Amino acid sequence: MGDILIPSLMVGDCSHSLCVRVSRLWEFLDPQDDSRLLHTDLVLLDEEGNSIHAQVYPPLCQQFSALLDEGGVYNLKYFLVRKANRFYKPVENCNMISFTKWTTVEVVLQIPPAFPVCTYNLTPIEQLQPRVDHKEYFMDVLGVVSVISHVSSLRTRGRQAEVMKRTVTISNARDTGPTVDVVLWGERATAFPVEHIHRDSGSSPQIIIFVGTLVRSYADNVSLSGGSSCKWYINAPVPEVNALRTSAETNHHPVIWDQGKAAAEGTVIAVPEHKKLKDIKYLRPFENKKKEWLVIVKILKIDRSWWYNACKKCLRTTKPHGDTYKCTNSSCDSIGSPTPRYKISLTAEDDTDTAEFIFFGRMAQRLIKKCGHPHLD
Incomplete structure (x- = not known):
């Protein structure tokens, strides 16, 4: 493993070896021109589950994208530690990592079975309202999938081209409890495994942790917006999911396809085979x-x-x-x-x-x- 753990990182150049898993990896594109990559983002975990945000800026993005895969474990050296961004932090850490042209990446082949895979900081659905347009941190939520829409196509403010959209409704499994729509955009809308979830919901509740979302409000309804930073963990073997499953199984209903919602939001389009x-x-x-x-x-x-x-x-x-x-x-x-x-x-x-x-x-x-x-x- 590495020489140090994430909590030991100090602001400045770091020549120590840091062993981490790439828990999340996404590209942030220019909202006005999706052919222009602004930066690549990563959430890194060490062997004890400590987390930190990392970024790679052009022209280094292509170099490191060929070396790093989501889920892989690596030894990193010769990187820069700096103060975390003011807004849109995916994890709670006052520092973050920037890759430099000197940064080295070594693949770890023998990964300990207990090496953490994911990290999240859950906010209950009923506590989302005060966090509308909250920009300091991305939001992570947990819920049982109740409704899924088909992919629709619409044009949003500030975009010249149409964008794809899918809505996933989750709840806390109580009949009278709150629900929230998670709106997935672009590639996240088409990548969401709807057929798998719909099929498996016939026999058991489908419980998802969404990470990297933002809380929005439209017509007084709170929703979560999931762009490129949004990831999901389906039926993850973690205590929070197991606890929710226990309460959800007593009143389980299969996932509903909501065709009306997609039609109301825009033109329904077929996802290419x-x-x-x-x-x-x-x-x-x-x-x-x-x-x-x-x-x-x-x-x-x-x-x-x-x-x-x-x-x-x-x-x-x-x-x-x-x-x-x-x-x-x-x-x-x-x-x-x-x-x-x-x-x-x-x-x-x-x-x-x-x-x-x-x-x-x-x-x-x-x-x-x-x-x-x-x-x-």
Whole structure:
């Protein structure tokens, strides 16, 4: 294990070895431009369960994202200890860690069975009201899932694009007790394991600890907002969950799908089905134009070319035509000045196959910014 524990950390440079588990890891993106990463955040636990918040800032994010996985245990050295942020602290600690270009990360392979996995500081549902718009700390709550909505799509203030949303209602298991809606946004909405929870709720209460949420109020109703910092632990083997299960089992009801709530909040959208590359690579494109799938891949190579001269009329490629340009689309044949348009081609793989992906326009622009394409000025 490490040389020191988290409570022994002092403000300043630290060259001691600190053995920690990455209990939580998330990326904080610019709310106005989700292709721009502002920082990567971590909650770290030592072998005694002490916790501390850590952050990695660009340009080091990509370097350390390749070295750190959520749930992994590592020995860290040569990092900076500083005073904790004033707002949005995920754990109670007056200090925090900043990774530097000198920070080293060593994977721990032999992990003691008792090494802690998660940390939380629960606030009872009935005590959330005084914490509306409380910014110093994220909120952690515990409850029995009673209602889940489908994913809906809506546009919020300050965002140019639509964002996905899902509402999960939890309670303290008493019929007359309070409930609260946990509103999950973006990737958190689609990643929530709804089918698993709905299925298992037929035989037993589904008890969840939500961490990293913020308390909000809308039309005098208190709710919890769960963005990228929000994580969940389902039926965790901890005393608080076991105690709530005892009271919930006496009056258990399966989870309800609330389609009306999603429809009222926005357009209900289907979450793309997860596929492997081998499943979609040889499908006929004209028979599957309007279908969407989720494919998780590793990028192997990005083409050096990242734009082309597009026809203003049909967006196809143009070619020089005297002192101007002509569209190569035979059904268009437009002649005139072209419009530069983003286009990026990349090769990617999963555990079943390799394929080439081509992105155009805004999607290509977002991908180029996210990957830091070397030819983008």
